[in-house]
Amino acid sequence: MAIKGQGVHCARAQARCSSWASPAAAAVRHRRWRPCSAAASNGNDAAGSGSEQPSSSIGSGGGLSSFQRSPWELMGRVVREERVALQFDKQLNLGLVRSAAARESGLDVEEFEARLQRLFTLVPFLQERMLRMQPKLLAALASEPEQLAQRLVELKTLLPQADVASIVAQRPSLLLDGEWERVPGGVAALAARYSEQEVARLASAEPLLLVEDLEHVLQELGRLVGAGGDAAAMLLRDPALVYSVQRGSRSLGPGAEF
Numbered sequence: 001m002a003i004k005g006q007g008v009h010c011a012r013a014q015a016r017c018s019s020w021a022s023p024a025a026a027a028v029r030h031r032r033w034r035p036c037s038a039a040a041s042n043g044n045d046a047a048g049s050g051s052e053q054p055s056s057s058i059g060s061g062g063g064l065s066s067f068q069r070s071p072w073e074l075m076g077r078v079v080r081e082e083r084v085a086l087q088f089d090k091q092l093n094l095g096l097v098r099s100a101a102a103r104e105s106g107l108d109v110e111e112f113e114a115r116l117q118r119l120f121t122l123v124p125f126l127q128e129r130m131l132r133m134q135p136k137l138l139a140a141l142a143s144e145p146e147q148l149a150q151r152l153v154e155l156k157t158l159l160p161q162a163d164v165a166s167i168v169a170q171r172p173s174l175l176l177d178g179e180w181e182r183v184p185g186g187v188a189a190l191a192a193r194y195s196e197q198e199v200a201r202l203a204s205a206e207p208l209l210l211v212e213d214l215e216h217v218l219q220e221l222g223r224l225v226g227a228g229g230d231a232a233a234m235l236l237r238d239p240a241l242v243y244s245v246q247r248g249s250r251s252l253g254p255g256a257e258f
Helices: 001-023 021-051 052-062 082-089 090-105 109-122 122-131 135-143 145-158 164-170 180-191 196-204 214-225 231-238 239-245 249-250
Strands: none
Touching: 021 180, 052 109, 082 249, 090 109, 090 122, 090 135, 109 122, 109 145, 135 145, 145 164, 145 180, 164 196, 180 196, 180 214, 196 231, 196 239, 214 231, 214 239
């Protein structure tokens, strides 16, 4: 009986294999799998028709070049293109600063450019600082080029041992109304405390000392260091300490008033 049962099972297995391998069964299998394969084929066709698909770009011979986007495009254009260009194009930057300053001046572009050129001819080192200036400050400097040149000569008379070009380049607003009136008094206050060489060194290191109330600065430094400290000597060693005790809008740095 066992042998007969095994023979029946073998016969059934052979029948299944024969039916699976028959042409009719193959046709059924083909019909059964055709929708899936067709959908995959259609999906591939759709992907191939789109120019944005990575497989299309790479397979068509474009390689990876089509994916070399600009850095500001990789994060969903979080930075506008013209803002990025300003970081790399100095001429574009200069043009934008000049254009903004011309609007601030209230003059037409031709008149403003003429005055700006006179300013850079008379005070050439200011041209190197133009990118760091606020448009309102640049407009004020260009309003009276000859007056600024005259004040530069007067500053050299007040500080014969100082590098006045470096002083004005650091703080161009020194030559403008509102600060210039305080410069002679600032030089006199420094001269009352320091030697001529020390005055030149302090003014060259921190031009703010020419317009800041020196007595207030020394008083505040003395309060910080205590009764035993020498505030004048401390300021001479580190002129930048003036920024820690100064008052008013000048605490924002050169040209903050503009």
